[in-house]
Amino acid sequence: MFFPFYSTMMLGLESGQxxxxxxxxxxxxxxxxxxEMHLMLEEKINAAFESGTNLMAGASAGSVVNRYRQHVAANAERLSIG
Known part of the structure; x- marks a missing residue:
């Protein structure tokens, strides 16, 4: 019951980082x-297309949020190293 709320809230916190x-x-x-600016814009455009495609294919909102969290985690790791 609270999973979509938790996942969305965590996305907000992780995105802030x-x-x-x-x-x-x-x-x-x-x-x-x-x-970094070019990469950021490219990632945002790709993420928008990916989430739209997934939603049109029948994915749940929760799965889309979880996919965004994967992208955010990858960016956090990349930016922390470099």
């Missing part, structure tokens, strides 16, 4: 910042 890590990278400037 990634936003902070991205802002740190962007404030440093340089080629890394430009590349």
């Amino acid at each position: 990634v936003i902070g890590l991205r802002m740190l990278k962007l404030t440093r400037g340089g080629n890394d910042a430009v590349n």
